[in-house]
Amino acid sequence: MSDTQAVRLAVRKTYKLYIGGAFPRSESGRSYVVTSSKGDFLANASKASRKDARDAVSAARKAFAGWSGATAYNRGQILYRIAEMLEGRRAQFVAELTEAGTRKAKDAGGIVDAAIDRLVWYAGWSDKIAAVAGAANPVAGPYLNISSPEPTGVVAVIAPDEPLLGLVSVIAPVIVTGNTCVVVASERAPLPSITLAEVLATSDLPGGVVNVLTGSVKEIAPWLAAHMDVNAIDLTGVAEEDLAIACEQAAAENLKRVLRPSAPDWSADPGTKRMTAFLETKTVWHPTGI
Amino acid sequence: MFEYAPAPESRDVVDIKPSYGLFIDGEFVDGTGAPFKTINPATEEALAEVAAASQADVDRAVQAARKAFGVWSAMPGSERAKYLFRIARIIQERSRELAVLETLDNGKPIREARDVDLPLVAAHFFYYAGWADKLGYAGYGPDPKPLGVAGQVIPWNFPLLMLAWKIAPALACGNTVVLKPAETTPLTALLFAEICRQADLPPGVVNIVTGAGETGAAVVNHPDVNKVAFTGSTEVGRLIARSVAGSGKKVTLELGGKAANIVFDDAAIDQAVEGIVDGIFFNQGHVCCAGSRLLVQESIAEELLESLKRRLARLRLGDPMDKNTDIGAINSAEQLARVRELSDIGEAEGAERWSPACTLPERGFWFPPTVFTGVAQSHRIARDEVFGPVLAMLTFRTPAEAVEKANNTPYGLSAGVWTEKGSRILWMADRLRAGVVWANTFNKFDPTSPFGGYKESGYGREGGRHGLEAYLDV
Structure with missing residues (x-):
């Protein structure tokens, strides 16, 4: 026996995908090296394939009926629960953001706080958006006529290179109204998205409501844009103009709703646009009479 | 008559x-x-x-x-x-x-x-x-x-x-x-x-x-x-x-659209028949939100079809300038060709075609009101937008089956529901993936009412x- 105590070797985390509530590796068996902004090795992240994207869409579709059919109150509570879980892991996210070098330690705390607060903000919208986006229409005849917002369906989200606040800011408005989504994480800084998936997995959010893919945006985004069972696509994280146009063109095939905002400011008041972009309006008529 | x-x-x-x-x-x-x-x-x-x-x-x-x-x-x-x-x-x-x-x-x-x-x-x-x-x-x-x-x-x-x-x-x-x-x-x-x-x-x-x-x-x-x-x-x-x-x-x-018009066994049949007629034969069926797929609960399918046929036999097709006319002309030779083609395909695929006895004017573009029965969801007349006076009739047994069939289309513009049960209307309206749902009515429009798919x-x-x-x- 030696007298000197050995330095304990840390147990590292394997970063995998998040599909249907489970954490599988890419079916392709591929991974890619993620480094900090200084170039230090951080981890091997899974490099999702077309098949992974399709599996994620299937999982999102499967989850849609249950999630869109849940009460708005219930969805709001679950979003709030995500905020609670994120708060509990605040130190972990601060460390991850700092380690990745995307934020200095003194700024990272503020980013995590803002992400938590954004979730709380959106949580409150679940049972209010219908009052703001809906209407009772005074038609010229003996009819009751009501318009209500409904979720569009499965939304593909290409997340921005703002690993936590940006990520939360694109996921929350999509799911709070009852959509389910497939998120392609920031390619450069994907690790916080998988840690966020761990938060989602422990927040009573049904499996499949949010699915997270890591890998090449250029490789996966066009498949999602062309997927016939995806109803809408958020191209926020597509920086390359040609790729964005190719995705918009592919999205035309089944008339996906496309959101392509210019240079969002994640610290600004988000407004309702990110929610309404993925809402349909359903109008129901019924005669009145005795 | x-x-x-x-x-x-x-x-x-x-x-x-x-x-x-x-x-x-x-x-x-x-x-x-x-x-x-x-x-x-x-x-x-x-x-x-x-x-x-x-x-x-x-x-x-x-x-x-x-x-x-x-x-x-x-x-x-x-x-x-x-x-x-x-x-x-x-x-x-x-x-x-x-x-x-x-x-x-x-x-x-x-x-x-x-x-x-x-x-x-x-x-x-x-x-x-x-x-x-x-x-x-x-x-x-x-x-x-x-x-x-x-x-x-x-x-x-x-x-x-x-x-x-x-x-x-x-x-x-x-x-x-x-x-x-x-x-x-x-x-x-x-x-x-x-x-x-x-x-x-x-x-x-x-x-x-x-x-x-x-x-x-x-x-x-x-x-x-x-x-x-x-x-x-x-x-x-x-x-x-x-x-x-x-x-x-x-x-x-x-x-486009391929709207389902869904009739439950407790619906007021005469009103439903009027709604079905208005849904698909209004404006010669040249309506994107036309109720072109009739989904009828199996137990009343026969009775409803008889009523529908009786009603269709009384529609007046002819001179659009006549104030008594119910069904006017198809808008163009091109559109008429498409309506004919899809109807012929309907027959070729095995659905049964029916039209009331009706004399078509010699000049102009005309197509008689037409109903297909024995239609399967895979038939093109149940999937493609005909944009003409052609109705495809299918049946269902349970509300869940009605929803499944109604939503089984890439379109989602409109839908109709006919039943006397209020809770069922709301249950159906919730589940139909369409921008406009007409319950116990069809093809109503108003400037205050949002329309789209x-x-x-x-x-x-x-x-x-x-x-x-x-x-x-x-």
């Missing part, structure tokens, strides 16, 4: 000119494309020669609209409102003339043009007129801005109504427009241009460019157009979505407060 004495509407109320130019910058001007003839589909008689707008003509129209945008968008909303109220009033004053012209050019029964199209057209202008000075209260911020020049392309099934749906909200929000009416039905849009002149609308605020698909493409793809609004087929909608990709233009598309039926809404968003920079 009673024999009705003919009750023809007089065509003398409208003065059709031998030829029409384009309406650009407040003036009627010649087009540089090859002019074309527009015909009366009920008689195949040529009504007038119409100018075709070339790329250069469209460019002039867009320039005129751009110039007018400065004046129009800067004008107080209350003043824009008064122009729109003025237009609404002139439409009412000239509604008989417009209705007759619509029927002559389109083939729809005068009863429908007079009692449905024209009242809705005037109402739409009245409705949006009132929004012009209240936009800050619409929920899009305190001072929402217009987009600029709107390029609008409309179909032939409701020529003037679709014009109203496009132009009224665009102008109320402060945009100017270049509108292309359908090639087969340009005349009421050109009469509308004259109405704009009577209303002293500033030149260039409304520009009408006639022509075929190429003209439409020139409007949609023009680099100085900020907003594209299209109503028409899903096929063309896809092309437009693809061609404007990356341009940053705001787009609204109101496309889910999925491949397009995006954006027309009508109501929601219809403003399409024309505001929000």
